[in-house]
Amino acid sequence: MTNHLDHCLTDEQLRQLADDAAQFDLDGVEQHLDGCPDCCSRLGAIEQDAEWCEEILPVLRDAETLQEFHVSETGHDLDTQAALRLLGPTDEPQYLGRIGTYEVTGVVGSGGMGIVYKTFDRSLDRFVAIKMMHPHLATSAAARQRFAREAKAAAAVIDDHVLPIYSVDQWQNVPYLVMQYSGGTTLEKRVATQGPLDIPEVLRIAMQTAHGLAAAHAQGLVHRDVKPSNILIDGTVERALLTDFGLARAVDDGSMTRTGMIAGTPQYMSPEQAHGDQLDHRSDLFSLGSVMYYMLTGRSPFRAETTMGVLNRIGHDDPRSLRSINPQVPVWLEDIVLRLLEKKSDQRFQSAQEVAELLGKWLAHLQQPQNVAPPTEAATASSRGVNKQPSSTWQRYLCGAFVVPTIIAAAVLLYIETGKGTLKIENNSNAAVPIRILKNNKTVKELTVSTAGATTRLLAGEYIIEIEGNATEYKLAGNEVTLSRGNEWFARIELAPPVTESNAASSIIPQDEDIAALSDNSDWPRFEKTNVADLRRNPDSNPDLDCLIRVDFDSEEGINWLFSDNPVRREPIGPFCVDNISKVSLAQLIDDDGRRIQMALRLECGDVKEGIWMCLEGRRIVVNVTQEDFDYVCAGNLLTKVVYLTRGVNDEEFGVLETIASSRLQPGVDPLAEADRRGFPLVSATFSQRQANLNESDRSGLHEAHDVDAIQTHSPIKSGPSLRQLIEGRQLEPLGRFRQKLETDAPIRIAGKLGEVVLRPGDTRLVELPNPVLEFYWSQEGFKPSEGLADFEAFNFVLFEWETNGAFTATAYRSPIHRSLTTGDVEWRQAQSLLNQLLLKEQLANLDRIKHLKLAELGRKEIQLASDSPVFLTGTETVIRRGESILVKLAFPRLAARWTQEKSKRSFMLQDTIEFD
């Protein structure tokens, strides 16, 4: 090799350079290239071809986005366009433009206050983020000055949990901040994508945020806009960084002068902020409480459809109990959040430092329960729910509404005249209190109020509420009636204010014209109080059962849960089913008084591939729900509408009508059993009052569920299936059963890996869980999850059978599909621990030879082999022979890994090594 290449590279040499540079004297080549533009351009040709330009380079350019696995957000583009117009021209082709001396490489985000750019600071050779005030907010000089002033004050705050501000400047008369560039995400995005966070993470983020706030408060700076999108989660070290100190006020200036409206989201504002009062640092603590609430539940505590609604709720309402939304939240944590959310600032914690210390202690305790004792200081919220002051207008309304109660021997009668509202009943005695609600001397609702209390919603009218128990005195105060015996109150009835948002929810028109048209169709066949048999449109048709779909409906909240709690899939879809229900839609029509006039549920069959199901292609099945039905439901009844369709139906049988009618089943009649007896239902929709965690803003309008995966089809059998037949049809393998009596009427939740099923007492049904059960609990506190079921091996079907006395028998089943996800010799085995799964393959001997498979606590399991046959772990295909002690790295962790459960999220962590010894 020569030391210096004095001739241009040959083609051969070019190839060699690519293949094996080692045989080159690279120095020589490089020196030659320094002075030979021809060769340089020949080398450069490698990045000129289509493969590089079209296939590879775009992917690499995208690398940053892809590595975070983020999808670009919709709506971003418009913002981006606007953001880019602000930029000055740049000489460098690879940059988008210039702000001052900073070269802009991209737009990171855009918020109420400004636009954030990722820029390159040439002088310091680093990326920095620039936040530029929205130009329309910067029109007033006062706002600009304030922005700059606040930003400078914020820049003086130095803390590990405050995003550093490097400088403050102006560009084309618009002020901007230069901040550290953080590659992480925001708390808002984190929760939006991952759901509620687990408790330690909430504590950590809240603690760090509180530290950041404390640092700012120490300098007399109030943040004013603590909210999830202002808390960055630094990607690498999971550090929370608070941003945007004090800027909210500057923006208020700008936007107020312009529109007279409040900028941005008010959801995390404090009451004093909402009211426009003087603020101090404790306002930030309220917002911190809201942020914690958001982390724990995935939503902000005060929500309404309008800004004013939110502000009103912040000022007057108590948030819905954290623990009713997320039962995993410990009491002490709820207390902390509630104390932060006290309406009066002097009732809250008095400093961010105090909060940070308390959270830190709890975090330390959670992480090392053995070594660190829980903190002793209690965060008792002084007045939780009990002493709450109703708003004055409501109070007036109710004072006139209550008529002096009459006390009779065993019952207390209260006359209540109500527009429309929710009746809250609290029970202070040890036992459950039975309550009867009468209207016109007819019982409209009977309920048993447990110590957890109960709520029920009543329509306009006069009601008599009958409470069992000997009250010796009653007290009427505002909207509450308290019943006492001796010195102790045992029941309290409160008529809650009418829901403010309902006013806004008026005149919602179904957006789907088809639904509207169908709803208006007077020819709509309705079979109100019919005998089920009358429903058969064609008595001669084959009475085989096609499908059963059940939809639970909440008279108060609507049917939002349909999205997630996919009814179509959850219910026992029998051996017969519509092959491919592609869409479930729901529309409701609400009149000016907020009453639902009409509601329709639509099931659409998608493209059906084969055979007998062809006739259902594109068909819509609509369940019509009338106001009468609603009233019936609102009165506390369970309403089941059934749509019947026989197998093998075709257009001749159906006529042109796409609607197949609905009928009401008598309460207590199990549609499946009825179907079994009669032999033919297709769709039944059950509506009942039901408390659900719902998003108020979604209470009206067209609700549409997503695609449903193809439902298994089986060859039809001649008679409709009973639950037993369903079990047999699925060849479910019973694992064991137990019987238990429920003390309350609280629903049972059964959680699988991918979701949960809520079962209400009396609900006899076969529940399928998408994945094996890992958790089984009552939503009531203090009720022990049954050890009975936990003893079984992982199961994915449970049959609940109820007796009249509140006892139920649960039988756990495992489907053969689950039992052996097999081909050839691979077989699933479920480990005994419900928190663990392990896939084992035993090749030479049959699986029965594994006599004992037990997963102990974290990371260890013992397997006793009855033979010398090796164990195979799929994923690695590693063979473990007896006596071997090896550390196995599982190449395919998903199949063979151990799952540990994060209870609060019901999500799972993977570990991909398992040690054998």
Next chain:
Amino acid sequence: MAQFPETSLSLITQVKDPANGAAWVEFLELYEPVVYRMARGRGLQDADAQDIVQQVFASIAGAVDRWTAGNDRPPFRAWLTTIVRNAINKLLSRLPRDRASGGSSVLQRLHSEPNPGDITAEIAVETRRQIVFHACELIRHEFSEATWHVFWQTAVEGVSVAEVAKSSGKSSGAIYVAKYRVIARLKESISHMTTDWDPGQVTS
């Protein structure tokens, strides 16, 4: 480069062989991130996306034996696409209730739900990306940090050679060589992978 790697017969055969862990690993490295990203792209959280990945590959592990090549049979790619699509649809219909939501955002998402053809195309795009990433990972250690950095700055980020030469203190010739070598190696690696997984389309 082929639009989608039709998995080579020999590799499918190897994947079908339960004793061949290496082929399975190779298969996974290519397709796991593809499925994961698609699931995340549909708004699933990490745990759910992991579940999808598990389901998909459990199905594949279970069903790969049943797939046989033949002119009248669907190609492996189509078969794989079907499994992925079904699993994603299934998961989407089972989002945990805590994340229940409605209103316009959900409607938007629903309406933007791609049809099966789009999913097929998306799998193709995602796989192509994955091949490029995977190739990068494979070859990266063959080069020094400095070489890779120079390559990335000039070839990907588009910084001029002169500028990089100035900031890195290298001669421009060295930068041309570094860039050339990495790109050539990357292309070669991609082409190998495409060949391995796509014997029928090498010529295209």
